[in-house]
Amino acid sequence: GAVVSQHPSWVICKSGTSVKIECRSLDFQATTMFWYRQFPKQSLMLMATSNEGSKATYEQGVEKDKFLINHASLTLSTLTVTSAHPEDSSFYICSAPPETSYEQYFGPGTRLTVT
Amino acid sequence: GDSVTQMEGPVTLSEEAFLTINCTYTATGYPSLFWYVQYPGEGLQLLLKATKADDKGSNKGFEATYRKETTSFHLEKGSVQVSDSAVYFCALSFPTDSWGKFQFGAGTQVVVTP
Numbered sequence: 001g002a003v004v005s006q007h008p009s010w011v012i013c014k015s016g017t018s019v020k021i022e023c024r025s026l027d028f029q030a031t032t033m034f035w036y037r038q039f040p041k042q043s044l045m046l047m048a049t050s051n052e053g054s055k056a057t058y059e060q061g062v063e064k065d066k067f068l069i070n071h072a073s074l075t076l077s078t079l080t081v082t083s084a085h086p087e088d089s090s091f092y093i094c095s096a097p098p099e100t101s102y103e104q105y106f107g108p109g110t111r112l113t114v115t
Numbered sequence: 116g117d118s119v120t121q122m123e124g125p126v127t128l129s130e131e132a133f134l135t136i137n138c139t140y141t142a143t144g145y146p147s148l149f150w151y152v153q154y155p156g157e158g159l160q161l162l163l164k165a166t167k168a169d170d171k172g173s174n175k176g177f178e179a180t181y182r183k184e185t186t187s188f189h190l191e192k193g194s195v196q197v198s199d200s201a202v203y204f205c206a207l208s209f210p211t212d213s214w215g216k217f218q219f220g221a222g223t224q225v226v227v228t229p
Contacts (some may be wrong), residue, residue, distance in 0.1 A: 004158060034216070041194040043119070044159075044204070093158070095217075104217070106159035108150075 003027060004096050006107035013084055013114055021079045021110045023050075023094030029074035030096035035067075038091040038109070050077040050094075084114040119141040121205045123218035128195055128227050136190040136223050138179075138205035146179050146207035148172075148188040149217070153202045162190075162203070200227045 003026040013019050023033055031052045036044040048069050049057040056069035066088075068080040077096075081088055094111040128134060140148065140150040147166045151159040163172030168183035177192045186207060205220040 036219075041221065043221045044217070046216055046218075049216070095159075101163065108156065108158040 004094060004105045004107040006092075006110050007092060008110060009108060010111045011113070013112070014084055015085055015114055018080055018082045019084055021081070021092055021094075021112070023077045023079070023096070023107055025075045025096045025098075025105070028096075028098040031074060032097060033077040033094055033096040034070065034104075035069065035079050036093045036095065038093060040091075041078060044093060047079075054060075081112065084112070086114045088112065089114045117146070117207060117218045119205050119207055119218050119220035121203075121223050123221070124202075124224035125137060126151045126223060126225045128225070130197055130227055131194045132227075134190070134192045134225065135159045135201070136203055136225070138190065138203075140186050140188065140205075140207050140218075142186075142207055142209075142218075143211065145183070146209050147158045148179070149208065150177070150179055150188070150190050151204040151206060151219075153204065153222070155201070159204065159224055195225070195227045197227045197229055200225060 005024045007022045035047045037047050038044045046059050047062045050069045050071040052071040058064045071077045072106040091109050091111050095104050095106045097104050118141045149164045150162040152162045153159045163174040165172040165181035171180045179188050179190045202222045202224045204222045206217045208217045
């Protein structure tokens with residue numbers, strides 16, 4: 001089946017620094033990818049829709065200047081957490097539907113810890 | 116707004132026991148309903164889905180029926196195995212909207228002991 005990877009799987013950074021998380025579709029192209037955030041023992045919350053060749057669409061309440069999304073190619077979307085703070089510590093998950101399918105494939109997630 | 120509520124875990128069962136995870140939803144309109152499973156260290160995987168009322172989704176011995184009258188989509192398996200230990204997420208989405216915009220429940224951890 002289709003595979004979505006994320007890198008890194010776990011990152012620790014200091015408060016005030018920026019962190020980039022990559023999401024790749026390994027064997028299919030995706031014009032759209034989605035970024036979710038998951039707090040411990042809570043739901044996945046959709047943060048934004050990443051669109052290849054155009055600006056990302058952010059959900060209400062998500063700071064677009066803090067969570068920068070770039071959909072650089074049909075197989076890669078990146079999420080950059082800028083000026084990270086401890087409250088940004090969370091589990092970030094991306095997903096992508098292949099262009100030829102309505103299935104949704106999820107990455108394994110990236111755990112961000114901001115100290 | 117749209118929301119999904121599922122029973123809290125962890126749910127601990129012995130092998131071959133019957134599993135039920137309750138899921139109810141609130142939505143304007145008629146969403147598609149999904150169960151996703153997340154095994155340790157892996158991404159979410161689609162377990163089953165139902166796109167309209169009275170549809171039954173099934174996969175790997177798991178079943179769930181889309182009940183519009185009770186706005187529910189409970190997950191069941193008649194005889195669980197240790198390999199079914201995972202976190203299960205109930206979710207809804209509107210395909211006519213933006214595909215991929217899912218509303219997830221909080222997840223239910225299931226632990227199956229030998």
